[in-house]
Amino acid sequence: MKPFVLVNCAMSADGKLAGPERKQVRISSEEDMVRVKNLRKRYDAILVGVGTVIADDPHLTIKNASYEENPVRIVLDSHGRIPPEARVLDDRAPTIIVTNNECTKDWGSNVTVIRGGSGRINLTDVLHILAKDLGIENMIVEGGGEVIASFFREKLVDRYSVFVGGLLIGGRTSPTPADGDGWLAPEGVKLSLDSAEVLGNGALLTFTPKY
Numbered sequence: 001m002k003p004f005v006l007v008n009c010a011m012s013a014d015g016k017l018a019g020p021e022r023k024q025v026r027i028s029s030e031e032d033m034v035r036v037k038n039l040r041k042r043y044d045a046i047l048v049g050v051g052t053v054i055a056d057d058p059h060l061t062i063k064n065a066s067y068e069e070n071p072v073r074i075v076l077d078s079h080g081r082i083p084p085e086a087r088v089l090d091d092r093a094p095t096i097i098v099t100n101n102e103c104t105k106d107w108g109s110n111v112t113v114i115r116g117g118s119g120r121i122n123l124t125d126v127l128h129i130l131a132k133d134l135g136i137e138n139m140i141v142e143g144g145g146e147v148i149a150s151f152f153r154e155k156l157v158d159r160y161s162v163f164v165g166g167l168l169i170g171g172r173t174s175p176t177p178a179d180g181d182g183w184l185a186p187e188g189v190k191l192s193l194d195s196a197e198v199l200g201n202g203a204l205l206t207f208t209p210k211y
């Protein structure tokens, strides 16, 4: 039992999620931003890694939505690295922090803490807990590259949508949608293209993984 997992991200036309040093870059068109806002309204939860929280300090909320209307925010953080002033720790939406058994960090009373085993967080176990104990039926994984790669490696992605924006970012250290340790080579993860749609100065590609 696991929630339906949609990976949704935006990359440049040269396949980068952000700039060198993980500097945030505006990639989505206005049309794509409207799409993402509407998408968030239909999902129970949004998940990111602590790398994204440190790099971008996102709210992970819907503009003008109440606490109850916002999806649950989930952050993977095994070492308690979320900065105390991070926006994901504010009171605008329910927040879950997924950590491991060894982490002793106290994030305060605003958050629910889930343990994903010892050492590296076991995503399969975590998704089971999210579905069974917290009633999360569907979720968007928004990034970054390390987290998306882990979801693919564990064959947990049900749909992958990527907005390809009309810009180049460049940089050999710039993150991509499937970073990690390169397990993809040589076979890769096969994807079946479901749709391609022009959204302003870019295109939204939606795929179903074929594991």
Ligand SMILES: NC(=O)c1ccc[n+]([C@@H]2O[C@H](COP(=O)([O-])OP(=O)(O)OC[C@H]3O[C@@H](n4cnc5c(N)ncnc54)[C@H](OP(=O)(O)O)[C@@H]3O)[C@@H](O)[C@H]2O)c1
Binding pocket: 008, 009, 010, 011, 016, 017, 018, 019, 021, 022, 023, 024, 025, 027, 048, 049, 050, 051, 052, 053, 055, 056, 076, 077, 078, 079, 080, 081, 120, 121, 122, 123, 142, 143, 144, 145, 146, 147, 148, 150, 175, 179
């Ligand atoms: N364009 C887009 O759509 C988009 C969206 C999101 C982010 N981004 C960009 O992506 C970059 C951040 O990506 P990132 O790769 O550095 O960080 P990330 O994927 O957001 O977070 C990676 C961290 O998550 C933690 N983690 C815990 N369990 C994990 C698991 N099972 N698998 C993978 N990670 C796990 C690890 O830190 P611990 O070991 O400390 O737990 C890991 O270092 C930023 O530049 C941001 O701007 C772009």
